[in-house]
Structures are given as structure tokens and as C-alpha cells.
Amino acid sequence: MRQKTNLSDELKWVARKLFEENRIDLLIGYEKGTLPLHNRPCFVSSVEGVDKLVWDSLCANNLATYLPRLFTRTHRPKGWKPPRVAIVAKGCDARSVVGLIKEKQAPRENIVILGVPCDGVVDLRKIEDALDGACPVSAKVAEDGSIMLQLDSGKSVQVSREKALFDACSDCPYPDAPVFDIRIGREIGDKSARRPFKDVEEFEAKSPEPRWKYFLEEMSKCIRCYACRQACPNCYCPTCFAEQTQPKWLGVGADLPEVMYFHLGRIFHQAGRCVDCGACVRACPMGIDLRIFTRKMVKDVQELFGYEAGISLDEPPPLCTFKMEDDESFITEP
Amino acid sequence: MAETITARAMEKKKFADFTRAIVDNGYQLYGPAIEGREAIIAQIAEQADVSFDYRNFKMSPKDLFLSQSEVLCRFCRGEIVPDAAADDGRRVLLGIRPCDAKAISLMDKVFLQEPADSYYKRKRDNTVVISAVCSSPEDTCFCTSVGGSPASTEGSDILLTDLGESYLLEPVTPKGEDFLNRFSSLTRNASKNEVREKERIVEEAASRMQKMDLEGIAERFAKAFESDLWDTPSQRCLGCGICTYFCPTCHCFDVTDETLHENGRRLRTWDSCMYSLFTLHASGHNPRPSQRERTRQRFMHKFSYSVDNYGELFCVGCGRCIKHCPVNIDLREVIAP
């Protein structure tokens, strides 16, 4: 019987069935990691690996980022066939999958989207802030969503769900996968009326100087490890513009002008594509606030073209289409 | 070591005089600074209130020897022009952990071997390294498994231990000895109790770390080259450069030219074997075409090739790669017997 009580168990049940019915070759999901609070991506290729699957609010990574590389045709042996892949997808992740399908980076017929209901993932940095230097040795998610931590000092600490939640999650308009093949658990329900751009509006309201200052401050933290890009499902270019040599757009150093150029390029390439999953921010080891800038793109595209990325498979991406009535107000005289 | 009376001690209240004297003697002083929740190593003012109660610096001090971006030479209209002598001056690195100091000694093997890297050598020669014994390792630390200890001395000129009321200062190299002698008025001979207390601190810290038996790992890895050991970590790997950039011994670099109008510079910058373009030939051929080969390369380099070439593991157990990996690739899982 299909259990409705525990999402991890239900996920395992579905995964097992998919393998037993030979409907997939690979499943990308989450397993328990080696560090407290770190559930991590895992690749399951047979029914034997199913039991390690977990699903809870510690499953933060956007797994869609792994899809393009599974379907690239370079370096494949003769007779290679693209795999059939099931992917565990929160609302944001599913939107990324949709984006990749639309951008022809993953064939729809090869993907089984396992939509999981997500009421937010835990932000490790917020937990670290709450612990103030203390070292957790284990963590678990309580019934009410709060995080229970065991410290190396022997003490235990509880951090409330509200305090632990990743910023993007508290106002997330799509807690359920808008496009899915199999739904795990119960739908959380429509939250699409949420328009979480308060911080962007506040930022826009500032004069250019403080905005520029903030941008520079954030950029100066960058060590150019490309973790933001690598974690981002949208950044699948085989050769990123930042690393092209013919022509060479920018230098490879971590000096401020190069770093700014790289991030500006990346941010603008997110227009109409970013689903605000926060993968870039979570991957960044230097804690750069990249979201304020990518979200400006999200907001602009929404306002200019009424488009939200990854909501439907049919709606053409705004930057790939032209309509006579398209807003032109952003075009300025040189 | 406890029997030799080379160990010095300094009352904590004199430490500000010590740092001031260091700066007055013409050294640039690099030491611990707190940025948000994290400790970093930065140039500090002489009156800075130095304390060593952080776990470790967020990033290793390798940038101070192999800068992330470093000008190799400048040129104008295709011809080399003399650089305004990039004299780094004499420096003191205060408070790096013994694992990071050991990493410097490993980098020495690469950069000081003939032909010596002149840029690295100059910085190395100009620097006095005072490392601080580690009393509170993180749960990602495993230095004792890779031949280190919370008090290992490789790469340090002086080893400092925070004893609560005083600091123990043990010279490691003649350079460190000379350095301490210049400030002898601020130190006194260490007592046996102080030396014993240090040993207790070190034992306590070491006991908090898990220890893996890595005997024979070089041969084990060499045999595992074609095995499935690399499958799981490489499948998960995003191909970012965090592990290599945070690693205190990773030293791969790129050399590129940058020009603006007629002037330009030849630049050395950190690079990473995790990047897909790292080995890509101009012809389009790539000897390490997938993340599997690239992930394997990093592990093989640290735990097998380096043993063949330098007789050392190129891992000091600082745990930064584990702590910062966005997908929790835990090096300990790969190297564990």
C-alpha cells in the first residue's frame, strides 16, 4: 500500500516502482550527507539504491543542474542512448527542469519529474549565525519544522523554522512543482499570488550611489571559484563567456573589474530564466548576496513581459519571442 | 623537546608590545582578524588586539605566497618593461594553524625545486611564520590522519601556544630563533609546567579528531585508478573550484596576458583541475573529458602522485574542502580505507 504519512517513504516506494517497472535508468534525489544539516544529491541507478533516498527541508540543492550533462552527446560511445531520468523536484527545481526542457537541454520524454511539496529549505548560514560559532554534530528536523541540533559541547539547541528558513523560501510562490509527472505527498496549494519582491523594491528605491556601493561590496568578496555558475541549472554553456578565449571577453583574475564583469554577464543571462531557487547563493562560499541582482531580473521580466520562468512547458520564453506590443520602455537613446 | 630550554614564554599583557615591536622593526604583520562570524588572515595594525581563539582561518594563507592574481611581468607594445620593483618587504604571518604551515612546507617542494619560482621564493624568504597550536579542531578536521598534528612544526619558524595566562613560543628554524632573539626582552624562559600544559592542550585537541589509517594510500589509489571509487563523488561534483581554491596545498595556476591599448601584463592566476577547460587543448581534444577524470585527478594528485614525486601526501587535513563543498563531497569518504 502506498503510505501517505512519510514523504521519504513514499518517495522510496515510487522510486522502487519506477525501477521495477523499468521506466527509468537513473534517479536523482537526496541522501543523508556526512555533515549535520547536509542532505546531498545522490544518483540511484537501480532498485538497490532506493533505500537511501530522503526528503525533508535539509534537501536544498537544485538537482536540475545535473540534467544537461546527462544528455550532452559529446564523448559518448557509439550506440549511446540518452538515459531515462527521474528527478526529485521541489517547486523551484521543477521550474528549472521545465526551463531546461524548453531550452532543449533535456528531452521531456526522458524525464520523470517527481514533484515534492516544499515548505522551504534550511539555510545553513542562518543556523551558523544562530549557533554563533558552536559546532553541531548532528541535526534533525522536528515535526513542527524546527531544527534540533546536538552540539559538540554536549548541549542541544532548537532553531525555529522561521529563523532557519532560506530567504527565498518564506515567500516562495511555487511550493509545489507546477509541472510534474508524479506527485509525492500532498499539494501545499496555490501561493502564486505571492510576489516576494519587497527587498528588490527597497533596493530600487535607493539612489544610484548606495546601490553601486552595495554591488561593489558584494562583488569584492568573490574569489571566482564559479560555484554560483556550476550550481545554477541555467549555466550549462560548454564554454562560459567568462572563459572564452576567441574572443576573450574578460580576464581570468579575481580583480574587482573582472569579477564585476563576470557577475553582470551571469546576472543578465538569467533574465527570463532564473527561478530564484537560491542555488547560487547557497553554493557561494563567500556569502555573496547574488539574489538581490538576479531577482531584479526576475521582477523586470515579470513586469515587462508578464512571464515567470518554468511555469509551463508551452509558453515561449520572452527573450526568444517578439510581439508587437512588447514593452520598449527600457530601450534608451545612447 | 621539553628538556631543551629553547622554548620561550611571553606574558599575554606583553603581547601588544611584541606586535608593536614587530611592526617597528619594519615587518608587515599579518594576523587574525574577525570578519562577521569568520576569522581571516589580514594585515593588522600593531595595536590590534590579537587573540587566537578561532578554530581556523576561513581561507588558507596560500594567497600570501601564491597570490590568486599575480603580475609576472608588464609589457608595452609587445616589449617587456621593468616593473616598479614589486618588493613585498619582510612579513610576519602570525596565528596560522599548524596544518596550514605544513601546507606551506609542501608548496615549498613544488615552488622551490629547480628552477625555483622566483616570485614564490621571494615571498617565502621574506616571511617569518609564527603558527598557533590548534586547540579546537572542527568536526571536519583530520590532520592526525595525514601525518600532522595540532602542533606540527613543518613550515613554521616559530610555534606559539596559547596557555591562558601566557604564550609559549618555540623556535622551530634558525630564522625563528633569530627572530625571537631580537625580541628577547619581551620573553622569558618557559617553565616545565608551561611546556607540559602545551602537551596537554595538544593531546586534548588530537583526541577530538577521528583518525583514519591511511598507510599505503598511494598504492591503494594507484590500483584503484580504473575502479568505481570515483563514480559517486564525481557524479555529484558540480565542477566548481571551491575545494581547490580553499585547499592550502592546491597550487595549479594559469598564465594569461591582459592588455589595455599598448600596455599589458602577464598574469598568473589560480586555476583548478576541477574545471572542464583546465586540460582542453586548442585542438579541441581534452585528456580529461568528464568530471570523473577530473575528480579522480584531484584525489590522485594529493594522495598518490605527490607521494611518488615528493614522498608526501598533499593533504594536511584542514577539512576546508569538506566544509565548503556545496554538494557535501566528503574527502574522508573517498580516502578512508
Next chain:
Amino acid sequence: MKTENPQSTIRNPYIPYPVRIDKITIENADRDLKTLKLVFLNKEDEESFQYLPGQFAELSVFGKGESPIGIASSPTEQGFLLFTVKRVGVLTSDLHDSEEGRIIGVRGPLGKPYPLDVMEGKNVVIVGGGFAFTTLRSTIRYILAPQNRSRFEKVTCIYGARSPGELMYKEELKEWEANPDIDMHITVDKGDESWTGREGFVPTVLKQVAPSADNAIALVCGPPIMLKFTFPVLLELDFAPEMIVVSLEMRMKCGIGKCGRCNIGNTYVCKDGPVYTYRQLQSLPAEY
């Protein structure tokens, strides 16, 4: 293979010597191979640039970067260096667009040469394909030099290219074909109407020529696909794996074993190679 490495005399190993492009020769019909004749601007630089066949150098153009290129000239040719450059990337394209008289940089010599000490007193079989013939040209020139010829026994050379127009060093090939000191076998994958020579892939021709492995050593240079099919032929001819010598191509930057880019197994192509024996290759991962 022990050969002393002259590079250790360089002071700052990253700074190239200034050289002038004295002459540019287009080598092939596709016009993507050009040989640059370089002359040192400073006598003392020339004196410290002591090299042997098989070594390479980084050609340097400030503003464009550096590229590792095998030295095509032989140390027996005094007063200049030759490099045959294929137009592939930023730097090589820039070199191709050069005019004679331009000042560029050269950094080296780098890497280990062919094992001349081992080759001495032996029959030398030279197998080259395509544009990788450069350091083999250096070797042939070196061996044929009157002061060196008696140090080596019979020299056999099999050299092939895609088409007649792609054969490099055409004048010299003619000279060598007429020279009794070397047994030349030139082949092309496919000839044209004017081609009267041999047709066939290098490994096939090698099999037909079948040089004896007795007291012989083989030097092999060519594209990966040629290497793949040449090794079995040589082994079949009874060449011992340590008597098959190959020069590898790899992406490099520093050229002195520091930057980590050309790492294959526990070796660096730039300082431990680019010359390897087949025996060594067998013990290395196939990451080249």
C-alpha cells in the same frame, strides 16, 4: 633516460628571451603551418639556450600569451632556432599573422630531449606523421650533421602526411631522399594527380618497410590515432617497449613542472616529458 637539463640556469624562469622573426616559411598547402626562423637579440641569451633534439620552448607574444612548441631546428644549426607552428589558438594565429622582423619571446629550452645517449651506436627508426614531425626534423638534422653521423648506425625514416601538399620541409625531404646516410620512406594518405610517391597510412608503410628491431630504437611522433596504430606494429617487429620512444603533446603553461596542467599520472609532460618510452606510457594513465 638521463639527460642533464639545461633549463636550471634560467634566473626568472617565467621571463622569455627576446628574439626576432628572421624568416617565415609556409609549409603546407592548407597554409596553416608556418616555420618561424628566430634569431636571438642578445648573444648571451643564445649561449644560455643550449638545447637538444626533442626539447621544446614556449613561444611568447606579450599580449597574446605563450604556447609550447617543439624545437624544429637542430643545435648543429648555428645562429637561429626554427619552430613550425600550426594555426589553432590565439597565440598561434597571432604568430601566423606576423611579419618578418617582428620581436617575440622564447622561453626554454624545456623538457627532456630524445635519449641521444641510448640512441648512440644504434639503428634509429624515425616514424612521423603530420605536423608532429618538427622535433624529428631536429633529430634527423642532428644525426646527419658530419660531426654526429658516426655516433649512430643506420637511420630509417617513415614520414607521412594526409596529402602531398601537407608534407613539411619539402626541400629537405628531397635532399634526404638523395642522401645515402638516411633511408627515407615518404607516404601520403591519399595522393593527387602529380603524386608519384607512396600512398598509405604510416603504420601500414612501417609494416611494409619492416625495419629490424635488432640494436634499434624507434622515435615516434604523430597524432593520437597514428600512435595508436603504430605501437602494435613496432611491437610486432619486436621492438622492446623501452626502445620505442614517443613525444607527447599536452596543454601546458609554466613549462617547469609547477602549474599542474600537463600532469599525467605522477609525471609532468613539461619537465619529465615530453619524451617518454612506450614502457613508461604503459604505466601511466591514458590521460593524454
